[in-house]
Amino acid sequence: MALALGEGLTLADGKPIRIGIPTALQVQVGRDTIDAAQLAIDEINAAGGVLGRKLEFVAADETETPEAGINAIKKLTNSDKVDVLIGGYTSGVTLAQLPHISAAKTLYLGVGAASPAITAKVKQDYDNYKYIFRINPLNTKWLATFLVDYLVNFIAKEQGFKKIAIVGESAKWVQDLVPVLKSGARDGGIDVSLTELFDVNTSDFSPLFSKVRASGAQYLVVMLSHASSDVFVKQWSDAQVPLPIGGIDVKSQDGDFFSRVGGKALSETTQIGFMRVPLSPVTVPFWDAFVKRFNRKPVYTAGGTYDAIKAYAAAVARAKTTQVDAVIKELEKTNMPATGGQLVFDENHDVKYGQGFVTPMMVQWQQNGERVAATVAEEVAAEAAAAHVERQMKLPA
Structure with missing residues (x-):
């Protein structure tokens, strides 16, 4: 019909x-x-x-x-x-x-x-x-807004990482997101030392990681969806790039991602729309x-x-x-x-973002392939924190 x-x-x-x-x-x-x-x-x-x-x-x-x-x-x-x-x-x-x-x-x-x-x-x-x-x-404007808040209030203020590199696949959603992310991070006092987009079919990330090292960044923000996150994360781990990574990594949201990459996603943090909270x-x-x-x-x-x-x-x-x-x-x-x-919905028929509407969270891969909620909506923060009280988020030095 x-x-x-x-x-x-x-x-x-x-x-x-x-x-x-x-x-x-x-x-x-x-x-x-x-x-x-x-x-x-x-x-x-x-x-x-x-x-x-x-x-x-x-x-x-x-x-x-x-x-x-x-x-x-x-x-x-x-x-x-x-x-x-x-x-x-x-x-x-x-x-x-x-x-x-x-x-x-x-x-x-x-x-x-x-x-x-x-x-x-x-x-x-x-x-x-x-x-x-x-x-x-959420649309990329709101995803960027959420990430800016995470970078400014957690990565910079709490973790002390005030110099970041932003890398991601050359795709429409990343092209929309990066300008908002860069501007917001800089307004929040963060130095964006490198911004680099790469072809979605890239299989060798060693030149990119060399640029990241040379930039002096302390934290690596990633934007991955269509590119091979498995290859990226494995090479990041194998190359012992001395930066924790986090951002939006869609394939890292897969429940079996940690095992697929042989545990090499340890400490990676990614935005996710919901978890079991x-x-x-x-x-x-x-x-x-x-x-x-x-x-x-x-x-x-x-x-x-x-x-x-x-x-x-x-x-x-x-x-x-x-x-x-x-x-x-x-x-x-x-x-x-x-x-x-x-x-x-807002006047554009787009899902509304913010407290009382939809708010994503950041989760981190930890030992034994466990994902731990790093940030959650304010109204459930206390309950989620209680559930994970023995597993506080710690980023590598």
Whole structure:
């Protein structure tokens, strides 16, 4: 069933509501998107569905290239006739997909791409891009704001590292993030001694590490998603680069990352959207259900997908129809507990950041592959600290 079939269409026909999932199926973020979708759908269907209709999904592999991403959207909207699109990973791919999503007049709830340009189109041209929402992750402006706070108030003030190097893959999300990060760090009294972006296919990082050493930096900020974090972290450890590392390392969020790199991620700290701490009433139950069913810890796209399906289902229930404009109006009113905090949208249909909304955390790989929360939202800081009282975060000298 497609949303384009007519404004008079209601839920009364009893046909399943179809969710289209465009994602990068060959990487962990894609696999977790699929599994979290199944988990959310099964929960909703077990409770009777949405106004008497079951939910189902169909996936399309967008890989990490714009051409494949566009083809995935066309398949899902034209051939599979989905009611809503939930997915995404690469910002460049999502940006290329937007005109095709708009032309199909199909809702899109993003759960993977961070570029602010994605949702900026909603305010710039509401009539054509009102279909676009971002559930997850925070956009790069807010990710940078969060990292600046971490660098200034923890790395510089508490750890005493006041000279940093910033390195990352040459991708749209990093290009958006780095200027905000540099400016904020410098305003906070931190010396940014090196900024270097590299090709995502880089396999030898020794020249980069030589530049980092020569810069005199005391702390290495990394921005990795599509590049090989496994290779990067192994080479960082093997080269005995005398700097602790931290930042955004998407593959380091994988539950098996520590074992994959033979323990060489020890002390790496990375931003993460949620862990098994009570960021909201949803967080811990979702985490436990995902681990029990799939025998692995979820990454950020899993939480975003679960939240997206629950938010969409709730909006359809309130609208009493899958008609797109009616559902958009209800989605815009969303105010619900989600895996990363309280889910509320701003005027750009972007997830709101900050206390009372969504706030990420920093986690560190420690001995035996244990991840420890280094920072959490203020309202759960005391509880998380109590849970980890015997394992205080310590960075190497």
